[in-house]
Amino acid sequence: MKKYKNDEFFNIIDKIISNEEFSKTKEIDHHGITRYNHCLRVAYYSFLITKFLHLDYKKVTEAALLHDFFIDEVEDKNFYGRLTKHSKYALVNASKYFDLNDMQKDIILTHMFPVTFTPPKYIESWIVDLVDDIAAIYEKFYSVRLEMRAAFTFLLLLFINYIRVI
DSSP: OTTOOOHHHHHHHHHHHTOHHHHGGGGSEETTEEHHHHHHHHHHHHHHHHHHTTSOHHHHHHHHHHTTOOSSOOSOOSHHHHHHHHHHHHHHHHHHHSOOOHHHHHHHHHTTTTTSSOOOSSHHHHHHHHHHHHHHHHHHHHHHHHHHHHHHHHHHHHHHHHHHHO
């Protein structure tokens, strides 16, 4: 959290990150990191962009933080089913704990466009959708890179050990 150096950002998200249920996202793997860290990244960059564009950055930041706020995995074991249904679970869960306006509901519900077929209604929703896509790609690439580095190190050690045996 040290990399997100902005007091205003933390003032906006404080009531959400202090929520006991939301804190459970710290324990869930998501794109090679925790769901909490993924949501934090999406919220932070959405905050920066929408503030720069003079949009309702406070509401956007809250919704971006809540876009993947579900604790239990979607019960559908089909990968596509999980992709398309999790935004509905996140909206239901976020609505239990926080008052959301229509734009925030749209941000959460449509953050998986075009995987889901409902396009965002608001420019703010489009921004969060794009930030989420870029963050997910970055996070997945980073985690795969770490896995490849570990695999390469393991193979290198095997090779060195094999050469010593010969």
